Amino acid sequence: MVPSVEIYDPRLGTWMSGEPMKQSRGYSATAVVGESIYVIGGLTDNKEVLDTIERYREGEGWEITQSNSVGKRTFASAIVFRTD
Template structure:
C-alpha cells in the first residue's frame, strides 16, 4: 500500500510523480469530477478495508473529506458519466 501518486500529462505524453496522498492505500478507485480527483476506499497498510475519501485540487493538494464511500470498498472501479 502506498501514498504515492503518478500523473499522466497528455501535453508531453509521459507520467510523472505527483503529490502524495495523506493516507497509504491500495486497490482503491479514483474518479475525476470537475477539477478534482477523488480516491475512494481501498486497503490500508494493515489490510483494513477503507470507506474514506481523499480529494485532490490543484493548488490546494490532497485533503481528507467528510464524505464516506457507500460501505467499505476495495478491488473496484469508479466511472463518472
C-alpha cells in the first residue's frame, strides 16, 4: 500500500514518477473522467478498507474529494465510457 504514482507514456514507451497521492492505498479502482483522474477505495497499510475518493487535476495535484465511494471498496475496477 503506497501513495506513489507511476505514469506510462506510450509515445515514448517509458515510465516516470508522478505526484504521490494524499493517502497510501492499494487494490483501488481508477478512472479518468474529463481532465481528472479518480482513485476509488482501496486498502490501507493497516488492512482497513477505504471509502474515500482522491482526484488528480493537472496544476492542482491530488485532493481527497467530498464524495465518498458507495460503501467501502477494494479489489475493484472502474471503467468510464464516453459517447459522442
